[in-house]
Amino acid sequence: MLDRRTLSPGLIRSLEVFIAVAETGQMRSGAKLLGLSQSAASQHIAALEKSFGTRLIDRSVRPARLTHAGMRLHIRAQKILHALSDMESELRHVGQASISLLRVGIQASIATTLTPSLVALAQKDFGVEDITLHAGQSGNHEQLLRTKQADLAITSNPFLDMDGLERHHILKEDYLLVLPAGYQGSTDSLEAIQRELPLVRFGDTTNAGRQIAQHLRRLRFEPDRVIQADRSSMVTSCVATGQGFSLLTPTLLIDGLVENMNLRLLKLPVVGLSRTLTAVAREGELQDLPAAVAKMSKHSLMDQIVRFVGEIGLKSVDRS
Amino acid sequence: MLDRRTLSPGLIRSLEVFIAVAETGQMRSGAKLLGLSQSAASQHIAALEKSFGTRLIDRSVRPARLTHAGMRLHIRAQKILHALSDMESELRHVGQASISLLRVGIQASIATTLTPSLVALAQKDFGVEDITLHAGQSGNHEQLLRTKQADLAITSNPFLDMDGLERHHILKEDYLLVLPAGYQGSTDSLEAIQRELPLVRFGDTTNAGRQIAQHLRRLRFEPDRVIQADRSSMVTSCVATGQGFSLLTPTLLIDGLVENMNLRLLKLPVVGLSRTLTAVAREGELQDLPAAVAKMSKHSLMDQIVRFVGEIGLKSVDRS
DNA sequence: CAACAGTATTAGAAGTTCTAATACTAAGGA
DNA sequence: TCCTTAGTATTAGAACTTCTAATACTGTTG
Numbered sequence: 001m002l003d004r005r006t007l008s009p010g011l012i013r014s015l016e017v018f019i020a021v022a023e024t025g026q027m028r029s030g031a032k033l034l035g036l037s038q039s040a041a042s043q044h045i046a047a048l049e050k051s052f053g054t055r056l057i058d059r060s061v062r063p064a065r066l067t068h069a070g071m072r073l074h075i076r077a078q079k080i081l082h083a084l085s086d087m088e089s090e091l092r093h094v095g096q097a098s099i100s101l102l103r104v105g106i107q108a109s110i111a112t113t114l115t116p117s118l119v120a121l122a123q124k125d126f127g128v129e130d131i132t133l134h135a136g137q138s139g140n141h142e143q144l145l146r147t148k149q150a151d152l153a154i155t156s157n158p159f160l161d162m163d164g165l166e167r168h169h170i171l172k173e174d175y176l177l178v179l180p181a182g183y184q185g186s187t188d189s190l191e192a193i194q195r196e197l198p199l200v201r202f203g204d205t206t207n208a209g210r211q212i213a214q215h216l217r218r219l220r221f222e223p224d225r226v227i228q229a230d231r232s233s234m235v236t237s238c239v240a241t242g243q244g245f246s247l248l249t250p251t252l253l254i255d256g257l258v259e260n261m262n263l264r265l266l267k268l269p270v271v272g273l274s275r276t277l278t279a280v281a282r283e284g285e286l287q288d289l290p291a292a293v294a295k296m297s298k299h300s301l302m303d304q305i306v307r308f309v310g311e312i313g314l315k316s317v318d319r320s
Numbered sequence: 321m322l323d324r325r326t327l328s329p330g331l332i333r334s335l336e337v338f339i340a341v342a343e344t345g346q347m348r349s350g351a352k353l354l355g356l357s358q359s360a361a362s363q364h365i366a367a368l369e370k371s372f373g374t375r376l377i378d379r380s381v382r383p384a385r386l387t388h389a390g391m392r393l394h395i396r397a398q399k400i401l402h403a404l405s406d407m408e409s410e411l412r413h414v415g416q417a418s419i420s421l422l423r424v425g426i427q428a429s430i431a432t433t434l435t436p437s438l439v440a441l442a443q444k445d446f447g448v449e450d451i452t453l454h455a456g457q458s459g460n461h462e463q464l465l466r467t468k469q470a471d472l473a474i475t476s477n478p479f480l481d482m483d484g485l486e487r488h489h490i491l492k493e494d495y496l497l498v499l500p501a502g503y504q505g506s507t508d509s510l511e512a513i514q515r516e517l518p519l520v521r522f523g524d525t526t527n528a529g530r531q532i533a534q535h536l537r538r539l540r541f542e543p544d545r546v547i548q549a550d551r552s553s554m555v556t557s558c559v560a561t562g563q564g565f566s567l568l569t570p571t572l573l574i575d576g577l578v579e580n581m582n583l584r585l586l587k588l589p590v591v592g593l594s595r596t597l598t599a600v601a602r603e604g605e606l607q608d609l610p611a612a613v614a615k616m617s618k619h620s621l622m623d624q625i626v627r628f629v630g631e632i633g634l635k636s637v638d639r640s
Numbered sequence: 641c642a643a644c645a646g647t648a649t650t651a652g653a654a655g656t657t658c659t660a661a662t663a664c665t666a667a668g669g670a
Numbered sequence: 671t672c673c674t675t676a677g678t679a680t681t682a683g684a685a686c687t688t689c690t691a692a693t694a695c696t697g698t699t700g
Contacts, residue, residue, distance in 0.1 A: 007332050007336065007401065007404055007405065007408070008408075009330070009332065009333050009655095009656080009688090010329070010656070010657075011332060011404065011408075012327050012329065012331060012332055013329050013657080016327065026677080027677075027678060027679095028676095028677070028678085036657095036658075036659095037658070037659055037660080038677085038678075038679095039658080039659070039660080039661095039678090039679080039680080039681095040657070040658055040659075041678095042678060042679060042680085043657080043658085043679090043680090044657090046679080046680095051408075052408075052411040052412055052414070053412060054411070054414060054447060055444070055447070058444050058445070059677085059678065059679095060444075060666090062676095062677090064677095064678095067444065067445045068414070068445045068446055068608060068609075068612065069411060069414045072410060072411065072414055073407070073411055076403070076406075076407040076410070077407070079403070080400060080403050080404055080407065081327065083396070083399070083400050083403065084327055084331065084400055085327065086396075087393070087396040087397065087400060088327070088328075088331075088371075088372075090392060090396070091372040091374070091389060091392065091393055092372055092373060094372070094374060094388070094389040094392055124375070124378050124380070124387065125378070125387045125388045126387075126388055127374060127375070288388055289388075292388065329656095329657085329686095329687080330687070330688075333688080346646080347646075347647060347648095348645095348646070348647085356688095356689075356690095357689070357690055357691080358646085358647075358648095359647090359648080359649080359650095359689080359690070359691080359692095360688070360689055360690075361647095362647060362648060362649085363648090363649090363688080363689085364688090366648080366649095379646085379647065379648095380696095380697085382645095382646090384646095384647095
C-alpha cells in the first residue's frame with residue numbers, strides 16, 4: 001500500500017527527456033526527438049536536478065556527458081520506462097483479445113446453480129459479448145468440444161482420453177445416502193436398507209447412473225428392486241414419498257430439491273463413491289477464463305451445498 | 321532509444337489511484353488515502369479504462385472488485401511504482417552522500433599529469449567540495465591511508481600486505497632503455513652499454529630505485545659505474561647530456577622531460593621489468609569514486625604517453 | 641416510496657507543461 | 671579586442687491537465 005503522493009507527477013516525462021538528452025549528448029537534439037523545444041528540455045532536466053539535489057549532466061563538455069548520478073539514473077530510468085511500455089501493451093492486448101463469443105456446456109445437474117455467476121463472470125471480467133449455454137448430459141460435451149460447437153465444458157466427465165485440453169478442477173463430492181425422512185430401518189449397510197426399500201437410481205443412459213451401477217457391482221451389491229429415473233427431481237421425489245432410497249452427491253441432491261421435501265441424509269456406509277467436477281476447454285484458447293470459471297464454480301457450488309445440504313454436505317466435499 | 325511520446329503523461333498518478341482504490345475496494349476510500357476527492361479518483365480510473373479499452377474495476381459489487389485486466393494491471397503497477405520509489409531514493413542518496421572532502425596522495429612522477437583531470441572528475445561527477453592533493457613517494461601513502469590522513473592513493477605500490485583496502489588497476493608499464501640521442505654503441509645487452517656509459521638510476525630511497533636495483537641483482541647485472549638521483553628530471557638530464565644511460569617507464573620519462581631533450585628510446589633487452597599503477601582506497605568509503613579515478617587516470621596517462629613517448633611508449637603499456 | 645450509500649459527470653479553479661523570446665556563456669576567428 | 675557562432679538557461683504568458691464542489695445517477699434496504 002502506497003502512502004499518499006510519494007512520486008513526482010511529471011516524473012515520466014522528465015525521464016523521457018533525460019534519456020533523450022543523455023543519448024544525443026545535446027539538449028536541443030534530445031528535445032527534438034520528443035517534439036519539444038530546447039527550453040522545455042532544459043526545464044525538465046533542471047527540475048530533475050533540483051529534485052535529486054545533484055547534477056545529472058555536465059554541460060561544459062561537448063558532447064554533454066552524464067555525471068556519476070546521471071549514469072545511475074540512466075540505467076534505472078530505461079528499465080522503468082520499458083516496464084511501463086510493456087505494461088501498457090499488455091493491458092491493451094488484454095482488452096483487444098477479449099472473447100466475443102463463448103459457448104459453454106454445463107452438466108444439467110449444476111446448470112441452474114452456475115448459470116447466473118458464470119454469465120456475470122464472463123461479461124464483467126472477460127468482456128464476453130455473446131454467451132451460449134447448453135445444459136445436458138456430460139457425454140455430449142466431449143463431442144461439442146471436439147467439434148468446436150462448445151468452447152468450455154463444466155462436467156463430471158473430464159474426457160481423460162482426449163488430448164489438447166486444459167482441465168481445471170472444481171470440486172470432488174462424495175455420494176450421500178438419501179433416505180425418506182421417516183425411514184426407521186437399519187442404515188448399517190446397503191443390504192439392510194435394500195431389504196426395506198428399493199434403490200432409486202439414475203438410468204444407465206446417464207453418467208451418474210453408469211458410475212453408480214459400476215461401483216455397486218464392484219461391491220458385489222446386486223439390489224433386488226431398482227427404480228430408474230433420468231432426472232434428479234424424479235429420484236428425490238420417490239425418496240421423499242417413501243418409495244425408495246437413493247445415492248446422490250450434494251449437487252445432484254440440490255438439483256432435485258423441490259419445496260417441502262423431507263429427506264434424511266447420511267454418510268454412505270461404503271467408501272470410494274464420489275464424483276469430480278471439472279472445467280474443460282481446448283488448450284490455451286480461452287486464456288485465463290477456464291481457471292476463473294473453475295474457481296467461481298467451486299465457490300458458487302459450495303455456497304449452495306452449505307445452504308441446502310448443510311454440515312453433512314460440507315463434509316462430503318473436498319477442500320482443496 | 322525511445323520514440324517520441326509513447327507513455328501517457330499522467331500515468332503514474334493514475335496508477336497510484338488505481339492501486340489505492342483496488343486495495344480499499346472503494347473509490348472514495350482510495351481517493352482519501354491519496355488526499356484526493358472521490359471525483360478525481362473516478363476520473364483517473366475512467367481515464368485508465370478508456371486508455372486500455374477495458375474495464376478494470378467491477379463497481380457493481382461491494383466491495384468493488386478487480387476484473388481480470390485489473391488484476392494484471394495491479395501486479396505490474398505495484399512493481400513499477402516500487403521501482404520508481406527505489407530510483408528516487410537512490411538518486412537522492414547519491415546526492416546526499418556526496419563526498420565533501422577528498423584527500424589524495426599521488427605518486428610524484430604522475431602528479432602533474434593527473435591533477436587537472438582528477439580535480440575535474442571529483443568536483444563535477446562526485447560533487448566533492450574540498451580536495452587535498454599530496455604528491456610524494458609511494459612509501460608514504462601507505463601510512464597516510466592507514467592513519468586516515470588520505471582517502472585515496474594513486475601509487476606504484478599497492479600495499480598488498482595491508483587489508484581493508486579496495487584496489488583499482490590503472491595500468492602496467494614496461495621499463496624502457498633510455499639512451500643519449502647520439503649514442504653509437506651496442507644496444508644488445510646491458511653489459512655492452514655499461515661498458516660505454518654509466519647507469520643513471522633512482523636512489524635506493526625511492527621505490528623505483530629499489531625496484532630496479534632488485535631486478536638487476538636477479539639478472540646478475542652489477543654495473544661498475546652508477547649515478548644515483550632522486551628526481552626524474554635529474555635522470556633524464558644526465559642521459560640527454562650523454563653522461564649515462566637509464567631505465568625508465570613511460571610515465572617516469574614524461575615526468576622528467578624538459579624542453580629540447582634529445583633521447584633515444586629502445587625496448588629493454590631484458591624482460592620482466594615493469595611497474596604497475598593502482599588506485600587504492602579504504603574499502604567502500606568512497607563508493608564509486610576510486611574506480612572512476614582509476615579509469616580517468618589510465619585514460620589521462622595513455623594520452624600523455626602517446627603524445628610524449630609515441631609508439632614505443634604505447635607498446636610498452638598494457639591494454640587491459 | 642424515501643433514505644442511504646456510492647459512483648459518474650460537469651463547470652470552473654488551480655496547477656503543470658509548453659512555446660517564443662531573450663539573456664547568458666564559451667570558443668574561435670578577424 | 672570585438673564579433674560571430676553554438677549552445678544552454680531563464681522568463682512571461684499560452685495551452686493543457688488535474689483538481690474541487692456540486693449535482694446527477696444507480697442500486698439497495700426498510
